[in-house]
């Protein structure tokens with residue numbers, strides 16, 4: 042705050058003129074502030090670098106700024122559910138520990154619910170959770186795939202941990218839910234509690250993206266996207282929090298946002314997705330504060346471009362888009378779903394006990410430039 046007395050003292054100490062003298066010699070009346078330069082010698086108008094950026098024609102292509110703009114012509118074809126590629130179970134990441142690490146990273150004796158766990162990033166994070174000793178409930182729109190993956194996760198765990206007794210093998214179950222439907226969410230949560238006896242941790246990975254330019258984006262599609270990405274995250278968070286509050290138990294939640302919650306991706310236009318992920322990030326921060334006094338932590342992971350079975354298929358059909366994306370990532374490559382395994386384990390576990398409301402960007406440095 043400006044304090045005239047302090048200013049006078051400082052001026053005195055520096056041997057500067059007093060306030061009266063300063064007023065006349067240093068201060069100009071506001072109305073007579075001189076322009077930085079006169080119009081006639083405005084060199085900026087003649088500077089080719091400055092004029093280039095201001096002369097860029099409206100529209101998108103072949104113009105200055107083109108690499109930092111969305112292009113309404115870029116359309117990514119997402120396959121329908123029937124043709125969605127399956128995600129493989131990660132090999133060689135879990136297993137018996139021969140290298141020492143902190144016991145705090147363990148998720149033993151916990152029950153974790155992962156939405157969208159049948160595929161992609163949700164599946165890789167689910168696998169990390171099982172490898173870290175937690176029981177798991179996969180909740181997904183696609184129950185059949187969730188059931189198949191649940192079996193594979195247990196098989197992989199047994200392969201990596203031979204010789205364990207049956208009661209040492211994590212219990213992995215599959216459940217149906219449309220995360221955007223409150224009734225369906227409540228039913229799934231009750232079902233999981235019935236099967237596992239409790240829920241300690243939550244990961245919300247169910248979500249999707251699609252591309253339309255803002256003007257032609259069908260409004261019903263916007264509502265659907267926000268319903269899944271935002272409401273779906275909120276509904277599961279509230280449902281699990283109610284259960285934790287009733288049990289007076291601690292818990293940890295990880296919401297899957299995206300770097301798109303902080304930046305605008307190019308060239309594909311996707312404004313409602315970007316907005317939905319900004320909402321997820323702030324949902325995590327807001328709920329973290331609300332529940333901090335109840336020992337319930339809420340954090341967000343914001344992945345960058347990750348090479349899931351789905352993005353691999355899309356980019357194999359669109360090399361130009363792939364090259365453009367990779368050219369914008371400082372580490373020079375897309376992330377693998379496995380790159381989220383450590384991040385989610387850390388944020389769910391006691392190793393991060395003093396971290397809440399954080400946004401952990403796993404994006405190869407994308408958002409730094």
Ligand SMILES: NC(=O)c1ccc[n+]([C@@H]2O[C@H](COP(=O)([O-])OP(=O)(O)OC[C@H]3O[C@@H](n4cnc5c(N)ncnc54)[C@H](O)[C@@H]3O)[C@@H](O)[C@H]2O)c1
Nearest residue numbers: 157159160161162181182219220246247248299344346347
């Ligand atoms: N893949 C990436 O590059 C990337 C980058 C940043 C963020 N993300 C985010 O990560 C999350 C997972 O993405 P992904 O790439 O693994 O996608 P994915 O399509 O491979 O998997 C999403 C899973 O969510 C399920 N799902 C979709 N809608 C659902 C609904 N209404 N109810 C219940 N389940 C539903 C799907 O059946 C599927 O199993 C999403 O929230 C996505 O926005 C992905």
